[in-house]
């Protein structure tokens with residue numbers, strides 16, 4: 001497994017958007033694009049796209065799709081603190097190290 005420090009969130013993380021036109025939006029990370037330091041967040045940065053008819057896609061027309069946004073614009077969202085937060089690392093009793101909210105210690109990794 002490769003680890004990339006350029007993107008501080010992972011697929012499935014709950015994040016809050018902290019700047020740009022989607023500021024304040026919360027959603028799950030659908031996709032991480034480490035090469036471009038970008039993430040796709042559920043319901044954020046939705047753009048209308050023209051869908052061409054292909055053998056796979058039977059219907060053509062305009063679809064709405066989340067476009068990637070800069071990972072620097074998102075922060076992990078802690079449901080316990082109810083705010084955007086930074087993640088620290090916490091060692092569990094079994095030796096596994098997980099990400100946890102720096103403020104309240106709530107474990108982020110499941």
Ligand SMILES: [Zn+2]
Pocket residue numbers: 078079080081082085101102103104105106
């Ligand atoms: Zn917290």
